[in-house]
Structures are given as structure tokens and as C-alpha cells.
Amino acid sequence: MNKIVQKGTASLIFETPVYIESTASVAGKKEGEGPLGALIDRISSDPMFGQDTWEAAESAMQKETASLAMEKAGLSASDIRLVFAGDLLAQTTASSFGTAELGIPYYGLYGACSTMGESLSLGAITVASGCAGHVLCITSSHFASAEKEFRYPLGYGNQRPLSATWTVTGSGACIIGSAVPKRNCPSLHGRDGYAVITGITTGKIIDFGFRDSLNMGGCMAPAACDTILRHFSDLGRSPGDYDAVITGDLGMVGQKILLDLLKKEGVDISGIHKDCGIMIYDSRTQDTHSGGSGCGCSAVVLSARLLPEVVSGRWKRILFIPTGALLSRVSYNEGASVPGIAHAVVIEHKEL
């Protein structure tokens, strides 16, 4: 019988195993040249992904990632019961055009760069409750479509402050399901075990009143802090219960703020904290300033770098916390603040 247990005010524990059946990542040239380049499944040297527009390029990249995740799991689109997808573009068009041709029942999400956390959370709920056998969780971002959407078209050549992050051109996907995966997942280090989603903590929108859209790490850090504190409180856990706590895209500026905020509350995760935005680029040589960002950032790093560690058993339990800045071009041009949100997903190693 399926069993989901509510914990505290915002967390769930899945007593029914939610297996990550396969994972896939596709990214751009710059990401391929970064520290994780060799771990990403496919690197495209063509930033247009064979399309005519940046938006169509992102859709094509997302669709390629979905297809690769299905191929790795030995599944076809008709085996997938649900898709939870999202991206950064207005009206999430990268996703609706990206997954449209797959013909899978579809729920579109918007959580800014936290969307992979939202997607995995809702996917895990539907799997653990018996609503679906296999669910596709996928997000994407593209540097050029995001610059056009939020800032200026690339041709303007605008300058970026050191607190700014670089939107990752990339898409990451997981297929999750209730049955023990039958198939070897090559990307997961020769399958020494499984990665299983065992719980979630849903984020609240946290608005500290920051208005600097070029310091999104600062805007999101309070939300990450809130979710992490609530997670530990809801589950009666502490940092010692995790091998790693990995935020989505706080970057170097946001990381410092997060660690400071948590220390003020008596919680020290400095020894186990990582940030996908810091991991994906080499800031000294790649001119990415505070780090990487975007829906694709945490999704690609999860797929390429985090899950292999969990599957291999080097990490027994991690807390994956994609972070999002809830702004639009209109909202910040109208002087609104930039609220943040962060959704936490517990991923554990399970022996074969």
C-alpha cells in the first residue's frame, strides 16, 4: 500500500520508494568547457540546436533531453504517465513546445530556477500515491533566451556586475517510478545502487524586499535558509544527517549570505554545502562572475554530478534544494522586490 506521511508544517516522507529510473543532461558549449563537462551526457556545439530562434533552440534541447532520459530507462513516451516540466520563459513556452510532440499528459510549472525541485516534488507525490507508474520531470534554460526574456538581447553587449550569475544553457531530466528499475543507467556510474527520493519540503515565497535583479543569489538566499531550517525542524534532523546540502544557483554571493543566515540560527552547513551554480563553471577562467543559474543549472548538475554520487553510495543521503527568484521584466521595471522560493528534495542511496 502506498504511504506518504506528513511531517511538520511543510514536509512529506515517502515510505513507498520513489526510484530515479534514469536521468539525462544536455548542455551548451560553455557548460561543456566547465568542470562538469565530461559528465554531461551531450554537449551541443551549436547554440541554436539546429533551430531558427533562441526559444526554439531551448525547446529542441529540452525535447532531446526528454528523449534521452526515456531511451536510458528503456521506456517510450506512451509508458510515461505524466510530465512535470518548466522553464524560465514567459508562459513557459520552452516546455510547451519542447514536450508537445511527446503526447504525454502534461502539467506545466513555474518556480523560476527552483522548478526542478517543484517538478521532482510533484512527480514524487504522484508516484508515491499510485497516481503514476513513470513520471518525467524536466526543466531547461538557455543563456540567450533568458537574456532576451529578462535583460537585453545579446546584441546589446550589456555589462554585468560581479554579483550577476550566468544562465546555464542546459536541460536535465529524471524519470521517476515506483518499480525497481530494470535497466542499467550508464550515466549513474555503472549502477552500484539506486537513487531514491525519500522526502520533500515545500518552499514558501520569502520576500526580504531586495530589489536587485542582478544579485539573484542575495534574493534567493533567505528562501533557501527558510526551507533548510524548516526541513530540519519538520523532520527532526540536523546537518549531520546529510552528506551534502546542495542549493540550486545561489552562486558565490548567495552562498555566503545563506551560510551567514543559517549560522545566526545556530545551524552550520558550511562543511557540507555545495551550490550547483558554483559547481558548473570555473569562475576564474569562464567569466561567469557569481556562478551559474537558471532552471537548467540545478537540473544538469543533479543529473551529471549529484545522482552518480548517490547511486555509487559515496553519498548516502543528500538534500537537493533548487532555488528560484520570482521576478519578471515587468515586475522589476515597476520597482517590485524580488521574492525567492526554494524546494527541498531528499535523495538517498539504496543498495542493489
Added chain:
Amino acid sequence: MNKIVQKGTASLIFETPVYIESTASVAGKKEGEGPLGALIDRISSDPMFGQDTWEAAESAMQKETASLAMEKAGLSASDIRLVFAGDLLAQTTASSFGTAELGIPYYGLYGACSTMGESLSLGAITVASGCAGHVLCITSSHFASAEKEFRYPLGYGNQRPLSATWTVTGSGACIIGSAVPKRNCPSLHGRDGYAVITGITTGKIIDFGFRDSLNMGGCMAPAACDTILRHFSDLGRSPGDYDAVITGDLGMVGQKILLDLLKKEGVDISGIHKDCGIMIYDSRTQDTHSGGSGCGCSAVVLSARLLPEVVSGRWKRILFIPTGALLSRVSYNEGASVPGIAHAVVIEHKEL
């Protein structure tokens, strides 16, 4: 024990009752002057809802609707475990600024005008699976913020073809939960019974290649047809099992296409079909052309007009199918098609 049963390829039946505990609607002056004006909880004569921008106006309206729904249910924000919210604006800022101050764990959705169907579907899954006691499902749209987002600022005074719809200024909310509601819901006709969500069919993205963003009814009708056919097929039901089948915002143009498409498949719902977009305005006197549209359209009509009929028992079972057109200003300016999506929710009368 909670029980959810998969049916066919895209449907679920909830054997655990999912009660609609309360519902609320807030709308603008034009909607107040329409056929449903007297049934809507609150009409604002101020289109700015006391704010400085159209976007902030929409957020204020959405927040007022959420507060009213909680008040009617006798609940406070801390009693609500989850919010599923969405709107039409880029990066769904009406929702993130609308519900931010409530401090409830939050999942943002984007399904265009189908979002109320997505919100109720995911809300019902979390309630039926024991993930949440009370969930707030809410959407909004605002004529002026939508015109600015998708077409031209109002000051341009652009002309609209007869196939165009008029975006509803309105927000509708439902609080759903697993326990028998304790409290009288005044809007539900003096509580002659309950309204219960008993099943859903998740929509697929259907792209017939239509490119006319000013005929969204035509773009969405194939998606509504697909979801209705799959719903009947998945559940082994026929139109005779429903007192009414109500689409979101096909308008008069889209309604005709839907009925024709269904007839070609041997399914006749012409006697029981209604459309929220047709119901909310008087097209002869209100200059709304094909009808109303927007995330707020189906949500307001559900709250003000449909649920009271179900609670009173005049309708024993309805199929509520919000419909969405998945376009953005960028996608149609780049010549992309306008795919549609439609999510179906079964709502039934339950005796006291």
C-alpha cells in the same frame, strides 16, 4: 486508507472524498454587469484594486480572493498546507506577489487559461493521497494586465476581430480538503449538500498548427475534444453520465468547433455543453465578441455559478474542463503555432 485508482491512460478516480470546503470569487465591474454579476462574491468598481499598476492590481485581487475563501472555510493561512496558484503573466508574477504574504508552502503553475483545472487536479491528488489536509487552489486574470502582456497596452485602443475573446478581470479560489466541511459556505446555496472532486483527466498538449492568436477558441477546441474523448474512454462513461460538460473559455467560435469535432467522433454533448466564457458576459450588450477568457474566467464561473448548482443537487455530476492556449508574445511573433491544453475535473454532488 487513501485510495487513488488509475484509469485508462490519463485519468484518476479518487475513492477518498476530496471535499470542496469553500469557494470564493472576486471580479471587476464589467463581470459584475454580466449575467453572473449577482452571484460573484465581490465586485470591485476600481479596476486598479487600490494599486499603482495593473500587475499589482491583479495580485491584490487574487490575495483578496484567497483571504475570502479562507474566511468562508473558517481557516487561517496556517491551516492551509499547500497553495497551487497560477495566472497568465510572464513568470506568473500575479500569483507570486498575490499569495506571497500568506506564507503558505507554494507551487506555481502555468497552464494558461487551463490553470484552474491543473490547480484543482494537483490539489485533489495531494488531498486524496494524504499529503495535505487543506489545499488552496487559486487562479486569476486581469483584462488590462493580459492585454499588456499578450497584445498592446490599453492606450493603443487596438481593434479586436469577432473571433477574439475578452480576458476576464477576476479571481476564483477553492479550498479543498479530506474532512467533511464543518462550516456553512454561504455562497453554496445554503449548503444543501457538498461538492466533491471524484476524478480527473490530465490533458495533453494538442497542436493543430493554428497560428491565429486572436482566435484562441479555435486553437483550444482540439485540446478540449481530445481530453473529453479520453475522459469518456478512460472511465467507460458517456455524455449521459453527466448533467453538464463545461469548458473554460472556448467562446462561441470554439464551442462550435468542439461540438463539430466531437460529433465526427460520434460523441454528442450539444445538449449539456456550456462554456464559462459564454456564460460570464452578455455578448449582445457587452461587446465581448466570442466570449470571456483568462485563468480567472473558468475559476470565477466555477465558484459563482457551477459549484452552487452541484451543492444544491440540481446537478449530480459535472465535468469541468478549463482550456488553455499555450502561446507567448514571443512565440506568436516568431510565427509559432498556438497549441492548446485542457484538464478535466469531475465534480459530484454528495448528500449532507
